[in-house]
Amino acid sequence: MFNQHSDLPFERDQSTRFLPWIVALMVFLGTLMFAAALLVSDAVNNWDTTLTGRMTIQVPEYEKSTDDTQKLAEALQATKGVSSVRIIPDAEARALLIPWLGEGVVGSGLPVPSLIDIEIVPGSKIDPVLLQERLAEIVPHVAVDDHRSWLSALITLARSAEILAFAILALIASAAVLAVIFTTRSGLAVHASVIELLHQMGARDAYIASQFQIQALMLALRGGLVGATAATIIMLFFGWIGRGIESAFLPTLSLSLMEWLLLLLVPAGAIVIAMLTARLVVLRALERMP
Amino acid sequence: MFNQHSDLPFERDQSTRFLPWIVALMVFLGTLMFAAALLVSDAVNNWDTTLTGRMTIQVPEYEKSTDDTQKLAEALQATKGVSSVRIIPDAEARALLIPWLGEGVVGSGLPVPSLIDIEIVPGSKIDPVLLQERLAEIVPHVAVDDHRSWLSALITLARSAEILAFAILALIASAAVLAVIFTTRSGLAVHASVIELLHQMGARDAYIASQFQIQALMLALRGGLVGATAATIIMLFFGWIGRGIESAFLPTLSLSLMEWLLLLLVPAGAIVIAMLTARLVVLRALERMP
Amino acid sequence: MLRFENVGMRYGVGPEVLRDVSFALAPGSFHFLTGSSGAGKTTLLKLMYLALRPTRGLVHVFGQDSSMTPRTELPDLRQKIGVVFQDFRLINHLTAVENVALPLRVGGAKHVDVDSHVRELLSWVGLGERLDARPSTLSGGQQQRVAIARAVINRPRLLLADEPTGNVDDRIAVRLMHLFEELNKTGTTVVIATHNNALVEKFGYPILNLADGELTIRGKLDSKGAS
Amino acid sequence: MLRFENVGMRYGVGPEVLRDVSFALAPGSFHFLTGSSGAGKTTLLKLMYLALRPTRGLVHVFGQDSSMTPRTELPDLRQKIGVVFQDFRLINHLTAVENVALPLRVGGAKHVDVDSHVRELLSWVGLGERLDARPSTLSGGQQQRVAIARAVINRPRLLLADEPTGNVDDRIAVRLMHLFEELNKTGTTVVIATHNNALVEKFGYPILNLADGELTIRGKLDSKGAS
Numbered sequence A, B: 001m002f003n004q005h006s007d008l009p010f011e012r013d014q015s016t017r018f019l020p021w022i023v024a025l026m027v028f029l030g031t032l033m034f035a036a037a038l039l040v041s042d043a044v045n046n047w048d049t050t051l052t053g054r055m056t057i058q059v060p061e062y063e064k065s066t067d068d069t070q071k072l073a074e075a076l077q078a079t080k081g082v083s084s085v086r087i088i089p090d091a092e093a094r095a096l097l098i099p100w101l102g103e104g105v106v107g108s109g110l111p112v113p114s115l116i117d118i119e120i121v122p123g124s125k126i127d128p129v130l131l132q133e134r135l136a137e138i139v140p141h142v143a144v145d146d147h148r149s150w151l152s153a154l155i156t157l158a159r160s161a162e163i164l165a166f167a168i169l170a171l172i173a174s175a176a177v178l179a180v181i182f183t184t185r186s187g188l189a190v191h192a193s194v195i196e197l198l199h200q201m202g203a204r205d206a207y208i209a210s211q212f213q214i215q216a217l218m219l220a221l222r223g224g225l226v227g228a229t230a231a232t233i234i235m236l237f238f239g240w241i242g243r244g245i246e247s248a249f250l251p252t253l254s255l256s257l258m259e260w261l262l263l264l265l266v267p268a269g270a271i272v273i274a275m276l277t278a279r280l281v282v283l284r285a286l287e288r289m290p
Numbered sequence C, D: 001m002l003r004f005e006n007v008g009m010r011y012g013v014g015p016e017v018l019r020d021v022s023f024a025l026a027p028g029s030f031h032f033l034t035g036s037s038g039a040g041k042t043t044l045l046k047l048m049y050l051a052l053r054p055t056r057g058l059v060h061v062f063g064q065d066s067s068m069t070p071r072t073e074l075p076d077l078r079q080k081i082g083v084v085f086q087d088f089r090l091i092n093h094l095t096a097v098e099n100v101a102l103p104l105r106v107g108g109a110k111h112v113d114v115d116s117h118v119r120e121l122l123s124w125v126g127l128g129e130r131l132d133a134r135p136s137t138l139s140g141g142q143q144q145r146v147a148i149a150r151a152v153i154n155r156p157r158l159l160l161a162d163e164p165t166g167n168v169d170d171r172i173a174v175r176l177m178h179l180f181e182e183l184n185k186t187g188t189t190v191v192i193a194t195h196n197n198a199l200v201e202k203f204g205y206p207i208l209n210l211a212d213g214e215l216t217i218r219g220k221l222d223s224k225g226a227s
């Protein structure tokens, strides 16, 4: 059968050397950005839901008594909007401090305050100041911490980083589109006379366009594979390095299977974009010929 | 005077539409990556030097006494390799805990351990275990914390992020170089006949090359400006958002003047690379002609 | 076969290159197209091979009004037209053989059938030694002969040749004319634009002459040559 | 002016296109270069205008051995050679006027001097109406005339024209020949490769003939024409 590729000798066109590399780079950067955005998004969502739905009531060590703690817990249980109340055992409270004070200090009997965690019914709001005033009737120096004060700035920052990552992702995508458009166009410029000739010989538009399209597909496929592989290696490497720290306060550094699949959208998208752009650019050029 | 540009009508070449955009994108991404790398590097260096050159000696609250603390400080002062000793006032120790326990708890009189910070002469090593054994003779439950245990993983992660940022930077740089090489070459392919003609007419290599070079310079300049401006806007925006969190445990999110100047290397480098590549590619093509 | 009715043609806002051109060519006829440089010969041929649409008037090719024919049917018409372009338009990346085979491939022919046929034709026009050369390594006249071979390889029903002998000597020119005549004998309508008066006189086919945008048809000049 | 000594030329590993070509052209002489298609006319001209180096033998241009001349001095030699390429080689993005002005600009001329001179020459070759047209919108013969105007605009000391009348009719061909003669009278050495026997006979200048890679010089044929 007639080999479609032989009419248009792309392989001698400079642009074909470049397209795989630009696609590879775009896919590489795009995948990493997307992964970063997903990780940050995961973390922020996590903080957001665990922290906005939660408050901690603290009784300073010098006022601490099992009775008072019990009373506080009952009062909280009766509060509208509170879904669950949990008194945190001292051991657990201590464990929270280990990273900050060192095991030596904490382990050797550092007194810790009484802590009560409450979970709030999703959607309902509890004003921490009002709550604290009410609880102070039971224990004068009780403190209500909604964790928001110092985390909200962090969340804002992370949300911005997430937006930035997605914006850069969009930029990279448009650069990839641009690169493909350009490469195809410059291929067209070099081959304009060939295209015109084939058109004159009675070749149908689809026949000519498909040659460019298949070519773009092959080039983008090569580039996409390289880029995606490189990105995967980097991500696995990073996951491996970050493993040791996962348990601390940093967001977990691993992606779900669903997210790995989502990441595949980046190379797939690049390849589809390359193919469609090539087709459209050629068809549009052909449509201008009578 | 004769206008050099009019011989080679670049403005009708597809590749000239693309080069500014690819340079802009590369400069944008490159600058952000470089900035991120600098920030992470700053933070890691900060942790690294402040933490590796520092240890904290802690005396649990129930063993705390001004005398003992004083004795410990003296013993530390006498230890080889310790450059300075500072007893941390209780107020300061409390302040350290605020982000973790909430202002309410800490402010209302949470007892804190005695803390003594020591700085270590750069280059010398002190084994925290041996030190602790020695100090335990003065205060039985003293604890020596070299801060390393839980931070080292974080530092490794940050260092890797730094390396990744620089690697991506290098990738972007090579992509920019590739883009310029490609664009110039495809310009050459389109204009090969023109170049050959000018050569035949007796135009000197430098004359022909300078036309491409100036063209590449102008295009890259345009792209570099756009990219650098976009990156600056994003960075300022981010700095502004991150302002609220700067004081917490996250690295400072601001660059020094020196670092801002360093960032200028990205667009400047892109422009110089564009110019030189254009010149070299054209000259090499010309050298093949007799 | 070919019919022009009051055809006018101008490029953009320029002057009319062709004015009120009307004529009809019978199937199987053979015509020369003459006129001084810039008279509009190439323009007239472009209208015939459907690369241009007339600004006014009607162009009928194979009995179909070219401006009324839907775009999807034009490829079929074009496949039946062989064109020798004034500037050859060979594909530089393909060999001579591949260039000549192109119309067959566009028409959907299989590889095996094509090759020997193409080589034979190229040998016939004197390029047997340079079958696999790229056009850029061929001499001017050799390129022109490749272009001619490509135009006739699929035995088109209409052959339009624009100055097909401008770069070859008289001996080869006559040989190429014989090729066209051969094709003409099998029913192909042939129109050859040329400045070569010697050739026009020698072969003595009827002449379409362009001057000041108007077309006049003259019968055979005193024919000295074959046909 | 121009001297070849035992020049041999082959492309790559192909056969020798030129074999043992030796001749010398006096300054101010006028020669035709003939030979059938593929005989090596363009190759010989390329050696003359320094676009090729001979595979063996010596090529002297303006008294300098071309293969011994340092690369930095070649541009100066080239600026003194006007070439009409067989395929025109006009720059498509420039207008006719800009194309013709190119050699002057490469030579460092100022803008104002250039323009009126260029327009005058183009009008003389019959392109007064299409001065600012791009080559792609010119007819074949018009392009050829732009190429000729470009080759002569800076009054080169050596003019090499490859088939300069292949796309124009006889009337214009004669006019162009007069242009070359005009230049020749001011001392320019002229070599014109052509297939147009009528022209060669009409003008009757001595002939360099290529056949089978060998060059023979014949004196004037029976000159019927001017000079």
Ligand SMILES: Nc1ncnc2c1ncn2[C@@H]1O[C@H](COP(=O)(O)OP(=O)(O)OP(=O)(O)O)[C@@H](O)[C@H]1O
Pocket (backbone or CB within 6 Å): C011, C012, C014, C017, C035, C036, C037, C038, C039, C040, C041, C042, C043, C044, C086, D130, D136, D137, D138, D139, D140, D141, D142, D167, D168
């Ligand atoms: N694309 C175009 N745009 C504008 N004008 C054009 C275009 N093509 C041709 N012309 C003009 O139309 C006129 C006729 O051109 P055409 O090419 O048909 O002449 P021709 O008879 O083929 O001449 P030649 O023998 O020199 O090839 C010329 O004056 C030419 O400059």
Ligand SMILES: Nc1ncnc2c1ncn2[C@@H]1O[C@H](COP(=O)(O)OP(=O)(O)OP(=O)(O)O)[C@@H](O)[C@H]1O
Pocket (backbone or CB within 6 Å): C130, C136, C137, C138, C139, C140, C141, C142, C167, C168, D011, D012, D014, D017, D035, D036, D037, D038, D039, D040, D041, D042, D043, D044, D086
């Ligand atoms: N770049 C090249 N590589 C290989 N062979 C070549 C090259 N250029 C020319 N030839 C071959 O050298 C021979 C002479 O070519 P040349 O162009 O000099 O012929 P010519 O006399 O100008 O012919 P024409 O009248 O057809 O233009 C031809 O057989 C041609 O195929």
Ligand SMILES: [Mg+2]
Pocket (backbone or CB within 6 Å): C041, C042, C043, C086, C162, D139, D140, D141
């Ligand atoms: Mg024409």
Ligand SMILES: [Mg+2]
Pocket (backbone or CB within 6 Å): C139, C140, C141, D041, D042, D043, D086, D162
């Ligand atoms: Mg030739």
